[in-house]
Amino acid sequence: MEQQITLLNGLRMYVDSREQPSFVPWLLADFAALKGNKSVIEFCSGNGAASFWTIDRGFQGEITLLDNRLSVLKLAEKTVQENGISGVSFLCGDLEDFSTSKKYDAVLCNPPFFVETIQSRDFDQRAIRHESGGMMELVCEKASKTLKQKGHLYICHIPTRSAELLLTLDKYHLVVKKARVCRNTHESTPFLILIDAVYMGGNGLQILPDFIVKKENGEETDEMKRVLER
Helix, strand or coil: CEEEEECCCCCEEEEECCCCCCCHHHHHHHHHCCCCCCEEEEECCCCCHHHHHHHHCCCCCEEEEEECCHHHHHHHHHHHHHHCCCCEEEEECCHHHCCCCCCEEEEEECCCCEECCCCCCCHHHHHHHEECCCHHHHHHHHHHHHEEEEEEEEEEECHHHHHHHHHHHHHCCEEEEEEEEEECCCCCCCCEEEEEEEECCCCCCEECCCEECECCCCCECHHHHHHHCC
8 A cells, every 4th residue: 555745745655555654764864865967876775765865855866766666766757757757667576676876976775774584574664674695795786897997885784783784895995984873762772883985085074963853742843853854
């Protein structure tokens, strides 16, 4: 089943109502802060939540959505058609099989976080957050082959796998330039790390202030309100 969400500037985005709502794609899009007329590809795009948040905030470049689930790409296509958006294309297939001669300015990726141990019968639901193994390396390898020199990979992951992620990025010449952790409150354990890695980039790492979701009284912080505003 599907439902519609209206974003800040009026873009109407279709989502799968069976999926547990997540603001993680919007945290990634806010972190990337893509502007201008760049060329972007979103790996593991789902219904394109990160990309459509970016478009709603004024991005005017071209975006390619890549996912192996036709059902969510159909939702993304419906979003494009209903809003009259140009410059968005779709690729349905496994990232492992993806190959292109085109070079992109940026890759967005909110990948599956957890290594799968139990096989669910529902592939679409299982694919949202679980990988069968090797996805992190595959994302970094494909990004390195897809990006222009000095192009950016914007990726998020769980902090418990951050050491693995940093080593894998380095293996494929993706140099971390910015990093930010996200916490539910100032005192809570981080639940997400956001990374901006530049292909064949130079040295210099900026650690941004933590992104805090809620104040101690349970209210959303001003920064979180800005991300969720719709």
